Amino acid sequence: xxxxxxxxxxxxxxxxxxxxxxxxxxxxxxxxxxxxxxxxxxxxxxxxxxxxxxxxxxxxxxxxxxxxxxxxxxxxxxxxxxxxxxxxxxxxxxxxxxxxxxxxxxxxxxxxxxxxxxxxxxx
Amino acid sequence: xxxxxxxxxxxxxxxxxxxxxxxxxxxxxxxxxxxxxxxxxxxxxxxxxxxxxxxxxxxxxxxxxxxxxxxxxxxxxxxxxxxxxxxxxxxxxxxxxxxxxxxxxxxxxxxxxxxxxxxxxxxxxxxxxxxxxxxxxxxxxxxxxxxxxxxxxxxxxxxxxxxxxxxxxxxxxxxxxxxxxxxxxxxxxxxxxxxxxxxxxxxxxxxxxxxxxxxxxxxxxxxxxxxxxxxxxxxxxxxxxxxxxxxxxxxxxxxxxxxxxxxxxxxxxxxxxxxxxxxxxxxxxxxxxxxxxxxxxxxxxxxxxxxxxxxxxxxxxxxxxxxxxxxxxxxxxxxxxxxxxxxxxxxxxxxxxxxxxxxxxxxxxxxxxxxxxxxxxxxxxxxxxxxxxxxxxxxxxxxxxxxxxxxxxxxxxxxxxxxxxxxxxxxxxxxxxxxxxxxxxxxxxxxxxxxxxxxxxxxxxxxxxxxxxxxxxxxxxxxxxxxxxxxxxxxxxxxxx
Numbered sequence: 001x002x003x004x005x006x007x008x009x010x011x012x013x014x015x016x017x018x019x020x021x022x023x024x025x026x027x028x029x030x031x032x033x034x035x036x037x038x039x040x041x042x043x044x045x046x047x048x049x050x051x052x053x054x055x056x057x058x059x060x061x062x063x064x065x066x067x068x069x070x071x072x073x074x075x076x077x078x079x080x081x082x083x084x085x086x087x088x089x090x091x092x093x094x095x096x097x098x099x100x101x102x103x104x105x106x107x108x109x110x111x112x113x114x115x116x117x118x119x120x121x122x123x
Numbered sequence: 124x125x126x127x128x129x130x131x132x133x134x135x136x137x138x139x140x141x142x143x144x145x146x147x148x149x150x151x152x153x154x155x156x157x158x159x160x161x162x163x164x165x166x167x168x169x170x171x172x173x174x175x176x177x178x179x180x181x182x183x184x185x186x187x188x189x190x191x192x193x194x195x196x197x198x199x200x201x202x203x204x205x206x207x208x209x210x211x212x213x214x215x216x217x218x219x220x221x222x223x224x225x226x227x228x229x230x231x232x233x234x235x236x237x238x239x240x241x242x243x244x245x246x247x248x249x250x251x252x253x254x255x256x257x258x259x260x261x262x263x264x265x266x267x268x269x270x271x272x273x274x275x276x277x278x279x280x281x282x283x284x285x286x287x288x289x290x291x292x293x294x295x296x297x298x299x300x301x302x303x304x305x306x307x308x309x310x311x312x313x314x315x316x317x318x319x320x321x322x323x324x325x326x327x328x329x330x331x332x333x334x335x336x337x338x339x340x341x342x343x344x345x346x347x348x349x350x351x352x353x354x355x356x357x358x359x360x361x362x363x364x365x366x367x368x369x370x371x372x373x374x375x376x377x378x379x380x381x382x383x384x385x386x387x388x389x390x391x392x393x394x395x396x397x398x399x400x401x402x403x404x405x406x407x408x409x410x411x412x413x414x415x416x417x418x419x420x421x422x423x424x425x426x427x428x429x430x431x432x433x434x435x436x437x438x439x440x441x442x443x444x445x446x447x448x449x450x451x452x453x454x455x456x457x458x459x460x461x462x463x464x465x466x467x468x469x470x471x472x473x474x475x476x477x478x479x480x481x482x483x484x485x486x487x488x489x490x491x492x493x494x495x496x497x498x499x500x501x502x503x504x505x506x507x508x509x510x511x512x513x514x515x516x517x518x519x520x521x522x523x524x525x526x527x528x529x530x531x532x533x534x535x536x537x538x539x540x541x542x543x544x545x546x547x548x549x550x551x552x553x554x555x556x557x558x559x560x561x562x563x564x565x566x567x568x569x570x571x572x573x574x575x576x577x578x579x580x581x582x583x584x585x586x587x588x589x590x591x592x593x594x595x596x597x598x599x600x601x602x603x604x605x606x607x608x609x610x611x612x613x614x615x616x617x618x619x620x
Contacts, residue, residue: 018296025285038288045296052303079302082251086295089258093288096262100269100281107274116278 010051017044031104031111035097042090046083053079127170128183128196131206132243134167135160139235146228153231158217160235164210164242168203171246175203179613182248190248191309197248200614201384201454204607205377206245208458212369212465213238215589219469220362222583223476225270233270237263237366241374250298250308250386253378254291257342261287264371268359279354286351290341297334300327301386313386323394332391332398335382342375345439346409349432356428361472364424365589368431369465373457376435380442380453384618389445402443407537409436414544421482423471426548427464430507433541434460440534441522447615449525451608456518458607459600463507463515466593470500473590476582486552488561495587497556499594504549506597509542513597517604 005012017040024037053076055062065077105111108119138160145152174181175198183196198206213234220230240263243256265287269280298308304321307313321328337348344352352372356364392399413433420426434456441453473496474489475481490497506513519538526534 022289025289031281034285038285041289042292045292045299048296049299052299078308079299085251085255089255089262092262093258093284096265097281097284100265100277100284103269103277104274104281107277 010054011048014044014047014051017041017047020044029113031101031113032098034113035094035101038097039090039094042086046086046090049079049083049086053077125174125181125183127167127174128181128198128246129185131164131167131171131210132196132239132246134163135235135239135242139232139239142228142232142235146232150228153228154217154221157231157235158214161210161214161217161238164238165207165214168207168210168242171198172203172207174198175200176610191307191312194252195248195309195311196246197310198246199617200611201381202245202377204454204458204610205374206242208461209238209241209245209370209374212366212461213241215592216362216366216369216465218585219365219472219589221585222581223360223362223472223586225272225360225362230267230270233263233266234366237267237371241370244374244378248310250301250310250313250382252308254295254298257294257375257378258291260371260374261291261342264355264367267363267367268355270363271358271360273358276358276360279351279358283351283355286341286348290338290348292338293334293341294338297331297336297338300331300334304328304331310381310386314388317387318390318394323391328391329395329398332387332395336379336402339375339379339382340405340439343372343379343435343439344432345405345436346412346432349409349413352432353425353428356431356468357422357424361468361475365465365468365472368427368468369461372431372435373461376438376442376457379439380450380457383442383445384450384614389619392443392445399443399445403440403531403534406436406440406443407533409433410440410537410541411544414541414548418544418548420548421484423481423483423486423552424468426483427467427471430545430548431460431464433545434464434507437519437522437538437541440537441525444525444529444531444534446525446529447619448521448528450615450618451611452518452521452523452525454611455514455521455604455607459506459514459518459597462593462600463503463513463597466503466590466597467500467507469586469593470496470503470590473582473586474500476586483552483555486555487559489556492561496590499590501553501556502594503597504553506594506601508545508549512601514600514604515597517601521604521608 021037021041021044024040025034028034028037055073055075057073060073062073062075063071065074065080101111108116110116138156142153142156180199184190185194185196237260240256240259244253244260247253247256265280265284268283269277301313302308304327305313305316307316317323317328341348356368410433413429413436417426417429417433420429438453438457441449441456474493477493480486506515509516509519523535523538
């Protein structure tokens with residue numbers, strides 16, 4: 001168990017971020033905090049991909065995937081490229097989410113989900 | 124010839140950018156550009172369909188990098204009909220949106236992006252590429268839902284965004300697991316390596332399957348994770364709810380079918396019977412819950428939304444049963460549902476624009492005031508229930524026989540129960556339209572309210588044409604059930620050989 005914690009700490013960190021982010025999305029009443037939780041959730045998945053690219057052979061760790069002289073072992077470049085795309089997607093999602101949040105705030109003057117629900121039942 | 128595949132994705136996206144640029148100079152360039160692009164799209168997908176009919180499978184290597192390292196676009200007999208459906212429905216909804224709105228270039232820019240994203244999900248042969256296109260589809264759909272004129276639509280859009288992003292991220296995590304297990308992202312390559320390099324019952328593969336299915340279930344709106352969908356359909360403008368209800372969940376369900384058939388393949392389900400059992404039962408619960416919730420609704424658009432939860436449960440159950448008959452039924456029901464549900468939302472939109480009626484009680488005596496639209500609504504409703512010869516009947520027929528063939532009696536029973544429930548919620552409306560006099564208070568008030576608001580747009584011939592066209596297509600397509608089966612045959616023999 002201790003061995004697992006010591007050698008796989010990067011995976012554990014990624015999944016703590018994923019779980020924490022998911023909890024914020026579900027548990028938090030404030031829309032901005034929900035979006036922040038969504039970002040944490042995605043960042044956890046990005047970390048998972050990046051850490052999966054890591055290569056270690058006979059105690060030698062992979063170099064960053066940029067070809068240089070005298071280096072034979074590189075980490076897998078594919079996850080890095082993929083995550084670059086996924087980060088762009090994540091940023092656009094956050095932008096759209098914040099735009100919608102601004103519209104909701106202008107209209108209702110609040111960002112709390114429970115307050116909004118009460119206003120909804122009034123009319 | 125194969126260039127048509129990449130053009131089908133590029134044309135709408137480039138048209139969106141062009142519209143943005145031209146929009147700086149001209150005010151009303153959005154609609155003509157969208158018509159031009161989607162008409163081209165119809166032509167391109169028809170060319171793809173013809174090529175697929177001839178060769179069975181057409182592929183395109185993006186930027187000349189050969190798969191599995193490069194990204195590959197694939198059209199086969201499963202994706203070609205869905206791509207054609209996307210193009211035709213996009214063009215038809217434009218005829219509706221011309222007068223119904225929302226107006227302005229920005230709407231059509233996002234609309235074109237959504238068409239491009241949907242075409243991308245349909246035609247891609249690479250799992251990560253599929254994630255990116257799902258997110259493009261999602262982003263455009265969230266923005267379109269929020270174009271409604273009330274602030275409620277912004278809340279519905281945000282809810283859709285948060286839930287949809289969680290779904291897509293789970294999908295991405297599942298793709299990550301599949302990549303860890305096999306080292307490839309190309310679907311054809313994955314299908315070979317799963318089972319070979321990574322055993323089907325290894326934890327990595329099981330986790331990948333679970334996460335991908337869970338992620339797509341959110342996008343398809345299966346029962347426990349459907350909660351974003353009724354709000355999104357109800358509070359978006361009518362033309363948007365037609366488009367989204369007809370295509371967005373449909374393409375997500377197509378993606379799920381593509382992954383079940385072409386990536387995990389029936390061999391996975393033979394090795395892991397649990398996966399099949401869980402998926403079939405989750406879908407069965409979705410069918411019953413969606414139908415029951417639909418019966419309880421008073422708002423027509425909301426009722427139609429819950430009905431979608433049930434119908435997509437049926438499609439997923441058909442895919443999960445993994446036999447040829449059920450697969451044919453699933454594809455027919457997928458395409459048929461898009462036409463029927465899009466048509467029903469269009470009819471609800473026309474009726475609301477004409478009389479202001481949004482609730483089921485307001486539909487009383489409608490047949491006298493709007494005979495053509497009421498008749499089309501009734502035809503589409505009965506097609507959805509599954510009255511022969513409509514397409515809704517053909518799909519259910521194949522799915523039910525597939526269920527009996529594979530001994531999945533629970534699905535056969537659930538289909539019967541859900542048909543009765545579907546009849547229950549549609550019969551209420553048809554009965555009110557045809558056999559009750561218009562109640563002055565309810566319908567009259569909301570009509571006056573609509574007039575004073577000035578918010579309800581006028582009804583154009585194009586809008587009525589979309590409704591009638593959908594009703595005719597829903598019936599005519601029912602006669603081509605065996606034709607669709609023959610067209611799908613190359614795909615089926617490849618999967619079930």
